[in-house]
Amino acid sequence: MSAYIDDFPEEAAVIRAAFWSSFVALAIGAFFGLIQTLHRTDIVRIFDSTDYYTILTAHGVFMVITFTIFFLVGVFTWAVTTSLDRGVESLRFTWSWYLLMSLGTVFTAIPILAGFVDSIDMSADVLFTFYAPLQAHPLFYIGLTMFVIGTWLAGADWFRSWWAWKSENPSERIPLPTFMVLTTMIMWYIATLGIAVSILAFLLPWSLGLVETVNPLLTRTLFWYFGHPVVYFWLMPAYLMWYTLLPKFAGGRLFSDPLARVVFVLFLLLSTPVGIHHQYLDPGISEGFKFIAMTNTMFLLLPSLLTAFTVVASIEHGARQRGGEGYFAWLGALPWREPAFTGMALAGLMFAAGGFSGMINAGMNINYLIHNTLWVPGHFHLTVGTAVALTFMAGAYWLMPQVTGKPLASKPIALFQTVLWFVGMTFMSNAMHRAGLLGIPRRTAEPQYEGFEFQAAVGSVAELDAQVAIGGTLLFVSAVLFLWNMLITSFNRPTETLPSNVIPEPLSGSDDSPAVLDNLKLWTLIAIVLVVLAYSLPLASIVDRGGLFGPGGDAFPVRLSPTLVAQLLVDTVQEGLR
Amino acid sequence: MNIHTYEKLWLVGAMLLIVGFIATVTYGAVGVGVTMIDDSEETIDPTQLDEDERFSEPRVEQVGENEYDVYVVARQFMFQPDPIEVPAGSDVTFYVTSADVIHSFSVAGTNVNTMVIPGEVSTMTVEFDEPGEYGIVCNEYCGSGHHAMEAMLIVQPEDEFELEEGEN
Numbered sequence: 104m105s106a107y108i109d110d111f112p113e114e115a116a117v118i119r120a121a122f123w124s125s126f127v128a129l130a131i132g133a134f135f136g137l138i139q140t141l142h143r144t145d146i147v148r149i150f151d152s153t154d155y156y157t158i159l160t161a162h163g164v165f166m167v168i169t170f171t172i173f174f175l176v177g178v179f180t181w182a183v184t185t186s187l188d189r190g191v192e193s194l195r196f197t198w199s200w201y202l203l204m205s206l207g208t209v210f211t212a213i214p215i216l217a218g219f220v221d222s223i224d225m226s227a228d229v230l231f232t233f234y235a236p237l238q239a240h241p242l243f244y245i246g247l248t249m250f251v252i253g254t255w256l257a258g259a260d261w262f263r264s265w266w267a268w269k270s271e272n273p274s275e276r277i278p279l280p281t282f283m284v285l286t287t288m289i290m291w292y293i294a295t296l297g298i299a300v301s302i303l304a305f306l307l308p309w310s311l312g313l314v315e316t317v318n319p320l321l322t323r324t325l326f327w328y329f330g331h332p333v334v335y336f337w338l339m340p341a342y343l344m345w346y347t348l349l350p351k352f353a354g355g356r357l358f359s360d361p362l363a364r365v366v367f368v369l370f371l372l373l374s375t376p377v378g379i380h381h382q383y384l385d386p387g388i389s390e391g392f393k394f395i396a397m398t399n400t401m402f403l404l405l406p407s408l409l410t411a412f413t414v415v416a417s418i419e420h421g422a423r424q425r426g427g428e429g430y431f432a433w434l435g436a437l438p439w440r441e442p443a444f445t446g447m448a449l450a451g452l453m454f455a456a457g458g459f460s461g462m463i464n465a466g467m468n469i470n471y472l473i474h475n476t477l478w479v480p481g482h483f484h485l486t487v488g489t490a491v492a493l494t495f496m497a498g499a500y501w502l503m504p505q506v507t508g509k510p511l512a513s514k515p516i517a518l519f520q521t522v523l524w525f526v527g528m529t530f531m532s533n534a535m536h537r538a539g540l541l542g543i544p545r546r547t548a549e550p551q552y553e554g555f556e557f558q559a560a561v562g563s564v565a566e567l568d569a570q571v572a573i574g575g576t577l578l579f580v581s582a583v584l585f586l587w588n589m590l591i592t593s594f595n596r597p598t599e600t601l602p603s604n605v606i607p608e609p610l611s612g613s614d615d616s617p618a619v620l621d622n623l624k625l626w627t628l629i630a631i632v633l634v635v636l637a638y639s640l641p642l643a644s645i646v647d648r649g650g651l652f653g654p655g656g657d658a659f660p661v662r663l664s665p666t667l668v669a670q671l672l673v674d675t676v677q678e679g680l681r
Numbered sequence: 682m683n684i685h686t687y688e689k690l691w692l693v694g695a696m697l698l699i700v701g702f703i704a705t706v707t708y709g710a711v712g713v714g715v716t717m718i719d720d721s722e723e724t725i726d727p728t729q730l731d732e733d734e735r736f737s738e739p740r741v742e743q744v745g746e747n748e749y750d751v752y753v754v755a756r757q758f759m760f761q762p763d764p765i766e767v768p769a770g771s772d773v774t775f776y777v778t779s780a781d782v783i784h785s786f787s788v789a790g791t792n793v794n795t796m797v798i799p800g801e802v803s804t805m806t807v808e809f810d811e812p813g814e815y816g817i818v819c820n821e822y823c824g825s826g827h828h829a830m831e832a833m834l835i836v837q838p839e840d841e842f843e844l845e846e847g848e849n
């Protein structure tokens with residue numbers, strides 16, 4: 104009965120470093136998020152609108168690449184070492200992937216942030232999606248590549264631990280948390296192939312001037328080949344915590360080990376062959392391929408619906424262990440004063456809402472109405488912005504003491520913080536969804552136009568703007584409170600009275616799981632076959648139509664060149680004269 | 682494998698929901714006839730639009746009694762032609778391409794919405810029942826002046842509509 108740091112002090116140091124890298128990104132990302140909500144809604148505009156896109160790029164990259172992935176490599180290291188009950192095979196190797204990821208982040212951040220300084224001729228205002236022919240500085244692509252290779256090595260580290268453990272425990276089932284990490288990483292290896300080809304074969308040589316043109320539809324399709332499974336890469340560590348920690352916090356244990364394994368296998372199989380659903384409105388891809396992506400996407404709902412059942416059932420079991428009774432009265436017996444529990448429960452609740460708006464996005468024909476409107480960021484602020492981010496923050500309230508040996512600085516403030524995030528997101532996301540229905544676009548510095556106004560059927564655009572700004576402000580305050588709590592915790596005195604780092608055995612244990620579920624080679628093979636089926640024909644068709652390097656076209660480095668500034672001025676004057 | 686009865690019921694319910702979603706989308710495509718933007722058009726060199734018969738002069742063209750073609754070029758940071766004027770109650774087919782980066786062509790508050798990718802031509806056929814004025818926005822980030830990229834779509838009453846010669 105001991106805390107994580109007592110058993111694995113060296114690994115705890117790596118996890119702390121990963122968490123802090125994640126929190127620094129969260130701090131910058133949250134600040135930029137606040138600026139965006141105030142700028143878009145025309146409440147406070149402290150930056151020029153052309154700089155909005157630098158801020159937006161930084162917000163996207165720091166939040167969904169740096170914040171999420173640094174945190175999850177920490178969680179995965181914790182999960183593997185805890186469930187195998189063995190340290191990493193080589194600390195030097197573990198530190199080396201952490202350093203590679205850090206260096207990659209710095210390399211990516213330099214050209215993005217240089218976008219603020221006009222005197223430096225370097226920029227990467229290409230947003231998180233970096234669609235060609237918008238072109239970033241080569242350093243941006245190099246940094247991303249290093250970061251991804253760092254995550255590949257991290258995966259290799261966890262596989263190494265498992266292989267070493269397996270040779271000593273040949274007849275044992277893979278412990279559930281390790282199983283979750285391994286299946287997630289196989290999915291990640293398959294998914295990142297798309298971005299690796301896109302960057303190494305096309306975008307990087309093109310940004311260095313080695314090739315003249317790229318095929319914008321091809322690099323865009325390769326991005327989305329990666330762009331959908333990456334959301335499951337963010338989500339799987341949250342699921343891991345919902346399956347392992349949340350039932351424990353509730354006072355019970357996981358309902359079913361077999362179903363948990365089925366869920367992770369389904370995510371491995373179905374996360375990748377769906378990316379074309381982000382391209383429903385792309386010319387150059389036939390309706391048939393879009394239809395296939397749509398059906399795959401709908402089946403991807405299944406593992407999340409199964410998770411909803413298992414997690415709620417596990418929580419109810421915990422509540423009944425604590426003396427809860429009745430059909431719904433058991434909810435009152437749950438530990439609502441524990442920020443780690445409440446944060447994850449609220450995150451799960453909001454994920455249900457995000458799931459419903461996601462079903463709209465996935466509906467091929469209704470997607471016309473909301474594609475690239477503010478509805479879409481409204482949706483993913485419920486999923487990655489709450490289901491993932493709030494679960495990570497809630498998880499940190501339990502994990503940070505485990506890896507530091509120090510008690511949480513303030514539990515009441517932590518509890519308040521999780522509720523504040525929920526309330527802030529309710530305002531912001533709801534208003535964003537509604538604004539999307541009016542056709543208000545996403546990714547725009549000034550969604551106020553000269554020639555027309557958006558018409559709200561209920562309420563008004565001003566009311567929606569106010570909700571977005573209020574929500575964004577509450578979220579920023581919530582992020583600050585979280586970071587403050589983490590900082591003070593790090594300076595706390597060590598304590599001997601931390602809860603023990605034990606993950607309770609599921610009610611229906613691994614003995615009930617068919618052995619085939621642990622056959623990772625089989626699932627990898629099927630996952631690859633599904634990807635080949637879903638992608639070989641669309642990619643062949645795109646290359647056949649437009650060529651590997653596209654039908655021609657110039658590169659558009661996103662720098663503020665003098666001609667561009669001049670053209671903007673001319674446009675503005677013309678508008679004024681009209 | 683040991684699966685709880687409630688869990689089995691939930692599983693069946695979830696599958697029914699999924700099949701139901703697929704069925705409604707399929708009905709939308711086949712029954713209602715909402716077609717997807719597809720690969721029906723040839724690729725085109727975005728730097729050579731001046732020499733293209735359709736896009737050298739972006740315009741509205743009458744091609745049948747109640748049928749109009751609209752050729753639109755999206756570029757940093759405008760749409761051509763602007764405004765686009767079409768009659769109510771006709772089949773209007775938009776052909777949209779980009780001269781530079783990825784844009785979108787999105788008529789605010791309607792489901793007329795497509796990505797515009799350099800090298801590709803997006804087509805869609807729509808009918809506007811009522812006369813009115815609609816804003817057209819680019820809803821894909823296309824560079825530092827993205828927020829200034831807009832145009833107007835004016836749907837004229839059927840009996841008042843007149844196509845100007847050489848309009849662009």
